[in-house]
Amino acid sequence: MSKVVEVSPTTRHEGHTKLVLKVNDEGIIERGDWLSLTPVRGIEKLAIGKSMHQAPKISSRVCGICPIAHTLAGIEAMEGSIGCEIPDDAYLLRIILQCANRLSSHALHNILSLPDMYLPGTDTHINPFTSEEPVRSVALRIQRLREIGQTVGEIVGGEPIRPSNPRIGGMYKNITPRAKSKLFDLAKEGSELAREHMEFMITVFKDWENRQTASVASGYEVEKNDKFGFHDQGYMAVDPLYASSNLDAEPMWFPERWTEVRPWDWYMGEQEITLDDPNYPNHATTPAGNKAWPQMEACTAVPMYDGQPIEVGPRARLAKFRNYDKKGAMGLQIARQMEYPDCLYSMIEAIDAIDTSGSVIADEIPQGDGSLGWAANEAPRGTDVHLAKVKDGRVQWYSLLVPTTWNFPVCSRALEGAPWQLAEVIVRAYDPCVSCATHMMVVDEEKKVVAQKLIQ
Amino acid sequence: MVLGNYKSVISARAADAEILKRSQDGGIVTQLFAYALEEGIIDGAIVAGPGDEPWKPEPVVATTRAELLAARGTRYTISPNMMLIKEATRSYGLDKVGIVGTPCQMQALRKAQLYPMAMRKVPDKIALAIGIFCMENFPYQGLEAIVEDHCNVKMESADKMDIGKGKFSVYTERGAISQIPLKATHKYEQPGCHVCLDYVANLADVSTGSVGSPDGWSTVFVRTKNGENVWSKAIDAGYFETKDIASVKPGLDLVTKLATDKIDKNKKSVEARATFGVNKGLRNPYI
Numbered sequence: 086m087s088k089v090v091e092v093s094p095t096t097r098h099e100g101h102t103k104l105v106l107k108v109n110d111e112g113i114i115e116r117g118d119w120l121s122l123t124p125v126r127g128i129e130k131l132a133i134g135k136s137m138h139q140a141p142k143i144s145s146r147v148c149g150i151c152p153i154a155h156t157l158a159g160i161e162a163m164e165g166s167i168g169c170e171i172p173d174d175a176y177l178l179r180i181i182l183q184c185a186n187r188l189s190s191h192a193l194h195n196i197l198s199l200p201d202m203y204l205p206g207t208d209t210h211i212n213p214f215t216s217e218e219p220v221r222s223v224a225l226r227i228q229r230l231r232e233i234g235q236t237v238g239e240i241v242g243g244e245p246i247r248p249s250n251p252r253i254g255g256m257y258k259n260i261t262p263r264a265k266s267k268l269f270d271l272a273k274e275g276s277e278l279a280r281e282h283m284e285f286m287i288t289v290f291k292d293w294e295n296r297q298t299a300s301v302a303s304g305y306e307v308e309k310n311d312k313f314g315f316h317d318q319g320y321m322a323v324d325p326l327y328a329s330s331n332l333d334a335e336p337m338w339f340p341e342r343w344t345e346v347r348p349w350d351w352y353m354g355e356q357e358i359t360l361d362d363p364n365y366p367n368h369a370t371t372p373a374g375n376k377a378w379p380q381m382e383a384c385t386a387v388p389m390y391d392g393q394p395i396e397v398g399p400r401a402r403l404a405k406f407r408n409y410d411k412k413g414a415m416g417l418q419i420a421r422q423m424e425y426p427d428c429l430y431s432m433i434e435a436i437d438a439i440d441t442s443g444s445v446i447a448d449e450i451p452q453g454d455g456s457l458g459w460a461a462n463e464a465p466r467g468t469d470v471h472l473a474k475v476k477d478g479r480v481q482w483y484s485l486l487v488p489t490t491w492n493f494p495v496c497s498r499a500l501e502g503a504p505w506q507l508a509e510v511i512v513r514a515y516d517p518c519v520s521c522a523t524h525m526m527v528v529d530e531e532k533k534v535v536a537q538k539l540i541q
Numbered sequence: 542m543v544l545g546n547y548k549s550v551i552s553a554r555a556a557d558a559e560i561l562k563r564s565q566d567g568g569i570v571t572q573l574f575a576y577a578l579e580e581g582i583i584d585g586a587i588v589a590g591p592g593d594e595p596w597k598p599e600p601v602v603a604t605t606r607a608e609l610l611a612a613r614g615t616r617y618t619i620s621p622n623m624m625l626i627k628e629a630t631r632s633y634g635l636d637k638v639g640i641v642g643t644p645c646q647m648q649a650l651r652k653a654q655l656y657p658m659a660m661r662k663v664p665d666k667i668a669l670a671i672g673i674f675c676m677e678n679f680p681y682q683g684l685e686a687i688v689e690d691h692c693n694v695k696m697e698s699a700d701k702m703d704i705g706k707g708k709f710s711v712y713t714e715r716g717a718i719s720q721i722p723l724k725a726t727h728k729y730e731q732p733g734c735h736v737c738l739d740y741v742a743n744l745a746d747v748s749t750g751s752v753g754s755p756d757g758w759s760t761v762f763v764r765t766k767n768g769e770n771v772w773s774k775a776i777d778a779g780y781f782e783t784k785d786i787a788s789v790k791p792g793l794d795l796v797t798k799l800a801t802d803k804i805d806k807n808k809k810s811v812e813a814r815a816t817f818g819v820n821k822g823l824r825n826p827y828i
Contacts, residue, residue, distance in 0.1 A: 236662075239630070239631055239661070239662060240631055240632065240634050241632075243628075243631050243632065244631070244661065245661075246661075250631075250632070258628070258631075258632040259632065260632045260633075260634065261604075261632065261633050261634055263584065263585075263604065263633065263634045263635070264631075264632055264633060264634025265634070266634075267634040267636075268634070
């Protein structure tokens with residue numbers, strides 16, 4: 086006889102979500118729904134009619150952890166639509182910016198994941214806020230890595246949160262030679278720290294994987310399953326580091342393979358909560374007797390690639406481009422750590438290549454004829470696809486397919502077979518960014534979906 | 542308190558003859574920035590460099606002595622120096638920023654340091670703020686009208702402009718001098734200057750201006766701990782010639798008088814705003 090338990094809200098990730106879990110008598114998840122409750126802001130609809138310069142700056146406000154991904158994907162989708170090629174030095178600045186964002190985002194996510202993990206070889210959960218060693222120096226190292234990422238973003242992007250430097254046709258400003266050497270120093274320092282840090286984090290995740298039991302944060306221990314966080318949904322990635330767009334000679338993403346359905350078609354129907362746990366860490370689970378209706382409550386659409394939900398993110402990138410084959414939640418966590426060095430080496434290479442007196446803005450910026458452009462940016466959390474149609478400098482149509490939107494249904498499948506008490510560990514492995522993911526969807530007072538057709 | 546808080550006041554001029562050659566007065570700003578740049582106290586300074594039209598300044602981030610020298614001389618029109626304060630810490634990659642500005646620009650700077658609204662990482666990167674005395678400023682068209690119409694001098698021919706002793710003077714490259722009474726320039730003043738209650742850049746680290754000291758010399762207020770530190774090092778290193786302010790004419794009395802005049806006059810216009818309309822007034826940024 087299966088029961089339904091609900092964890093709401095979930096913690097230690099960006100945004101607002103909940104888990105509605107159908108579990109068997111042993112507490113093993115038979116069917117799990119992880120869904121966004123973040124209010125829809127409707128960026129895509131309100132962008133219509135605005136200038137192509139403004140829309141990406143608005144979409145960067147989707148999220149403050151990965152604003153760089155949205156700025157770059159937005160701008161490059163516009164550039165894709167109007168057919169504007171940017172100068173090499175602008176491209177290099179964007180690459181550095183991309184690396185800076187990935188560095189600080191991955192480091193931030195370490196802080197969110199560590200409390201679930203144990204000091205290797207012990208039964209002590211890691212509390213990143215403790216002043217005790219060895220955790221203290223790990224926390225300081227994470228802070229420094231983030232500081233490096235943010236400072237680099239500040240110099241090349243104008244601002245690490247909502248970068249001001251990127252613009253349609255390139256960048257507003259090139260950097261000075263002084264700034265270039267400052268970037269170099271920061272990246273060199275970062276690459277050393279990142280290597281140390283990656284090794285530490287991988288040790289921690291492997292230690293967790295090898296344990297027989299585990300708990301969420303400081304909760305009570307339950308037995309883990311063998312295939313913790315496994316799913317069979319496949320991977321999607323367009324580049325190991327940066328992006329692909331319709332202007333590429335060989336585009337790596339294909340709009341015709343993408344379809345989108347409503348949560349209605351994917352999530353569970355109305356459920357009554359029949360299992361609760363007042364001792365669940367941080368706060369109790371939803372009391373029994375309450376109702377949950379994932380189909381109606383989910384605030385994201387469900388994008389599909391070749392008719393299936395698909396995983397995006399660090400593991401997808403490594404699986405596509407580096408033959409990485411480790412599955413499960415820890416496979417994903419470890420893949421994320423493995424991106425640290427690449428991110429810093431790419432940064433150093435790009436800094437090296439940049440000509441500080443080169444032009445960073447295209448000579449000509451066409452105004453567009455309404456044709457479809459898209460850009461897929463490999464955001465820290467995966468492929469962030471923006472699609473746009475620009476005519477006479479105005480946005481006619483704009484759509485965002487954001488990494489966590491792709492991951493929502495995949496992660497829901499990955500929950501199956503896990504003890505429900507550890508569901509959040511699987512969710513966190515995806516480094517969810519829910520305000521990013523929350524899509525255009527209109528629901529009226531009677532909770533009827535008004536705008537069922539999301540795209541015209 | 543019309544002269545603000547200060548640790549010391551002195552009459553001084555730069556020891557460097559090359560700086561003095563085209564400086565407005567004693568070359569204090571250029572010399573102090575040049576010294577700070579050489580010593581690594583700053584790694585760049587925001588100054589009013591040459592713009593695309595004659596006598597129209599353009600804020601620049603100067604990181605060389607040559608760029609500092611190019612910014613010598615007073616341009617009696619708006620130069621939005623604070624425009625670059627954030628960019629200096631961004632694409633320019635500066636860690637220790639110097640900035641020169643009028644009293645209002647020093648206010649903007651200190652406000653940005655204390656209340657950094659969208660001024661991330663700016664507050665701790667300000668290394669040296671030099672303020673210049675300012676009675677009022679003119680929009681560029683106003684300056685053009687004064688110079689070309691009232692003084693009858695082509696902007697391109699003007700070599701130096703100066704306000705002093707109740708007159709607006711323009712010196713040409715060919716040696717002519719054209720002067721008009723300051724009264725004729727009043728209508729061209731920027732209206733925003735009429736609510737300004739600061740004459741001698743009270744909020745700067747070091748502030749300097751011509752009033753109080755003889756021609757070719759400047760009056761210098763050393764105000765903050767940071768300012769005192771930089772200034773005393775520069776003096777020790779022989780970068781400035783100095784005179785006791787008490788020994789020069791017209792001295793601090795004139796500075797005090799002009800500061801009092803400015804503040805009193807502008808206080809009245811601030812107060813008048815409260816009852817500008819019938820049963821309603823205009824905004825007062827000081828309350």
